[in-house]
Amino acid sequence: MGFSAEGKRYLLPEEALYLMECGSLQVFYEDLALSIQDAYEIFLSSETVSLHQYQVFGHLKRLGYVVHRFDPSSLPSRYAQQLNLPQSGKNAGNQLKRKHDVSLTSTSAPSLSKTLVPTTDTMSADEHMKDESVDESVAMTSSESTADESSTTDSAVMVEPRKWWTSDIIEDKGSNHRNCSRSGWDFSSILFPDLGSKENLSGSLASPDPSLLPGALAVGVCDVASWRSKINQRKVKGSPEHRRRGVDNQRQGWHGKKDEEVQSCKNWTEFNDLMARHQHRRQDEQAEHLWNREVTPLHDPSQPLPTRELLDICSVIKPTCLLEGASRLKPAHEWRISFVVYQPDTASEFKKSKPRKPYTHVCVCGFDGPVPELQTVKLLTSQSGDVPVVFAVVDHGDVSFYTMKDFELPTDVFL
């Protein structure tokens, strides 16, 4: 905070007011301590900082950011940027990056080891599941000796809740067969009636095989007519894979109609001749109203092009960027960058003589004021170099921040 000049330390008015509100500073004028109200009146004026700017300053400082006044001459000039002079803040940036690297490597090791265990479990589980398509009720039988690489390998003891199913599945096939014969049902041979099928089933279901029913239960004939009347048999489009697997003649629509002629072609030459004959035979509506006037469409459908080239031809409107044309704009007084904000970094000391790369520039405006036009946004972006600009909107003490950034939508081409 503050700066030194002529051997004495000075504080900027907003910094002084902030420290006074924190309770860590007392300001004397002619041997009288100033009250907060006095300080507000004296320190905040049109020559120093306005009330809105002070509120933004206070808000950011309380969050821990380092906030300085913006000095337009502190930005490297265009020439210096082009030369790509090394910034003084590069070392701190490297340190930051190194911290991230450390955190990455430290978290990857345990996660790797964690993944070792479940994958093998699931793999063996899948094998077993595939062999037996029986969904048996998994009983809590004591597991046999498992060559389990997990830490809880004491099979005699009750295994951890989340692993009980794996140890169970890793039983060998013999026990699975035993389970199977114990329940006695072979689901591949038990058919469930298809109530939604197209064929006219009788309106009632026969009673099931008594061997499938428990105990002495007797089930009579089931009347399903009312159920069938509620079924909606409208055709629903299946998933794309499902339809692709089926017979889908839509793509080869018109070829299907002339199948005999197509099939009578013995080679590609004949096929091409057939296509040419069809084209001449067909009476297309020649759209003279489109093609024979002074303004024609950008693309002629009779000259087929791949999609990317088609889009290129049609792109008559070019994008522009925020910096374009910004140099000839005149700076306005009411829209200017007030503060430079640096990120708080507790690891390294913030040196005023060698500051790091700024985090953002702040432009303060009131909530009742106008929203910045494109002109203003262009101006501020060009003034601010490669540091983003944030608009701080003050609404009776509440501060919200909005950014307006340059963007170009990437081109997206399929097929």
Add this chain to the structure above:
Amino acid sequence: MQAEFRAPRRRNRVQEDFEASLPVSHSSRKRAQLRAELINQHVLVCRPEDIQKIYSQGYFGKGILSKARPDHSISDQWEYHEGLLFPVISSSSYRELLQWARAFLSAQGWDNEAISQMMTNLSRPVQIEDVKKEVDGECPVVEGGVGPFTKRPRSEVNPKAKRSCSDPDSEHVVSGAGFVLVVFEEEVRELRRIPVPVTEYLQLSLEEAFFLVYGLGCLSVCLNQEPLSILQLWKTFRAQRPDFVCSYAAYHYFRCKGWVPKGGGGAKYGVDFMLYRKGPPFYHASYSVVVQPVNSEYKGTGTRPFTWRSLAALNRITTNVSKELLFCYVVFPANLSDAELESPQCLSRLKVQEVIVSRWISSRERAEQDDI
């Protein structure tokens, strides 16, 4: 500093196949023209095969009886009856359809006797053999009463009675090529003709229609059976909407980037249109776009002034639906004369500036040390 591009979010269940990004073929060399009508200042596509092509390849337009894809059918419940598939409606819906048919006939000027005779003819119970005869005569595909996306018989061109925009060629008899199963009491279904067949058209917005005509050259728009040239169409659209040049420029720009702009965002999200990657069935919309014209000094024309309050509200809405707010400024050069604006060739002189507006939360990002 450029805003970073966030990848679009895919929808959870994708049930459609991607056919093509634009309704132009890549292989054949014919100028198959799709046709639309300009009726009452709306552009409507009436032919079912055109509707299918225009919607499925590029997601242009909106079915007038459906939410998006024109898949309206008279009922959602279908059943098999003697081997054919029919829609099922309740008796009250059937009575309503009969009333519409009656109203349509009387509006046409039929006298009461003829009307009642026609109505008795229509509400006669139909035998399955009649259905089979009629359906087989039209097309080999065996379905009972269906639409372009639900496979309607091809000869279906009867317009509907209740719509306000009337079809020019309405000299016809309400013959109803479709059939329906009507539920009169519990479990009793009777086969009847559909009294008033309900066909669905595809409505194109002005920008979509103009793009298909001018950009791709695959559509022709007719007014009173006469096809309009590009200049005439441009003039008509500009007369209908004063800011057509600006909104069309933005639409054309985004289409040429391969994205799908869909209108109708105004009522739902408060913006001009939404940008989809590939199409609405595949991805959620990525951007909400607000289009604003600016002059050569980059100042807006004040047609849609924003205050911080409205901008904050719009930003909040957009964030809540997980989209990004994109301002699209269309820059008009200073020396663009009115004569140049009369032709769509002025589009090449316009430029587009995209700006992403987002809110920065000062307290949260402190911990992450990311860039803004």
